[in-house]
Amino acid sequence: MYWVTGCTLVHLGHGDPAVLAIRQALAAANKGSDPLLAATLRGSVAWQLLVAGRYSEAELVALRAAAAVEPTGDVPPEHLSVYGSLILQGATAAGRGQNARTAIDLADAASEVADRLDEDRKDYETNFGPSQIVMQRTDIRISTDQFPEALTEARQMRSGGTGLAAVSQARHALDKATALSQLGRHDEALQLLLAAESIGGEEWTRYQTLMKQVIDDSSSTTRAAPCAASPAVSASAPDPFRLRQLR
Template identity: 65%
Template sequence: MDITIGQQIKKFRGSALTQQGLADKSGVSYETIRKLEQGRKGASVTTLKKLARALDVDLADLVGNRYGMPTEDPGAGVVAIREALTSVDDLIGDRPAEPPVSLTDARRTVDYAWGAYWNGRYETLASILPPGIAQLRATAHAAQNNEISTAHELLARMYWVTGCTLVHLGHADPAFVAIRSALSASERGNDPLLAATLRGSVAWQLLVQGRYEESHKVALRAAASVEPAGQVSEQQLSVYGSLVLQGATAAGRDQRVREALDTAAAAREVAARLPGDTKWYECNFGASQVVMQTVDINVSSERYPEAIAAAKDMPNRGAGLTQVSQARHLLDRAQALTRLRKYREAQDLLLTAERVGGRDWSRYQTLMKQIVQELREQERNPALAGLAERIGVRR
């Protein structure tokens, strides 16, 4: 039988805090904590992060979503990624583990990694990232003259996809090492939009850690650095709008709902200047992304009817989103429907999310597991039982 979030809260609370003491320290009501520990209530991400902070544990430990990827290949997996990120070859005089490659091959490696990421193929990433990091690092080190900027920009993008992957696997600390390494590499490049986008990724990682105010400030300061003036490129509009929207999401997670919705409305105005949904610098931005994040703002603030209403504005059923973004949006909608006791509709969306995101992606989605656990208290049918088994939710 899996350990529930309520059991985890009780374990970490131990004898140091009573339920009332945890309520006072976290700002979460005593009644909510009592029901969580009894397994009678689900919790929003915002509530769980408040509890994790009060219990002085990572959210990944509280909800049990820190994943490893055991494999027969000793050069693959989370441990191998961490070792690649923290190489000490320069300190011991060893040569890089991988030889440098041409910029064409380096770009091909980076693009392949991002393609795997956007398709939720985390197990593939666990195999290709360790050698890829070493290869791109060696390439940047060997670059000369006019190749230096490009080589370091490609290295930055490789570190970046590594950080994003580690976040999804619940490893926040090495993820942050990766994104700071990406920022450092980008400083030797010559692309201000890439540098700004990487600061947006820092903001996202801060948000995942529950550092909402810092996330908000980093995102909006990065947005200000590339704010459009006059006629600008589609790339600049897209990066700017994405950063503004990141700031809106952070404000929403911080329960500053009015500010979050106003900022999302500002992002919507930027999106209206674009010909449609875009994907520059590995960031989706456009009307679809604005709707997705508006739903997220409402769900994280437990405004479930408003979330369902906002989802109706999604253009073309989210066709402008990547597969994993579409699937993540379906999870937000499923959570809202679950809290509104529309259990069968929520179940249908979960099954659709699994199909859209793929089974590899679904196995690593804590939110999906939480919703399935809640629904199993209400629904008894083979489809839900089958989904629970496929994603590793057991009684």
């Protein structure tokens, strides 16, 4: 219960109560006999640190948790899933901290674990697999301002991203929209923002500061566009005013 509460509070932007709830969950797990559960909860602590912008600490916590459950020999799929997810969390934190080389190296290591699974899984309420690898590699490229490379990574996604949870699909659409906007492809970016809003839902959308930044960039370009746009272009272009309500 503490774990679910903590994760929900993080999504809703309530950082301090989330930390307390996740720490309570971690204390309970440490008294138990399941090292994978304890490691996963440490991953939740790392995630909370990442959301708070404490990227170096988030990376350290995630990688220490991974080292504690590093698999040797044949292990069940859930063990690989937990371990790979923690490595990938470390990669994401390194990317947010602008350490691109370390982030890509860690993502490559996590990808090797995902290759052993060859499927998208959800173990200990944590998603991991090939789709998650593509999503986070895209995120790393976005975080380090490598926008063409981000779109290249995103094209590796299997089955249109259906292996991702709904909020992850929304976040991935937002990442792609960010890359497109930065490359001047604003109409495509706005279409993806509408998709992200639809998939993620109103509550998720409300806390996505990156979405608001892309809306501002794309909308300002739309306002600056020549008034003599052809009827065909005007009819097909997404309506930025719906998205402006998010600001």
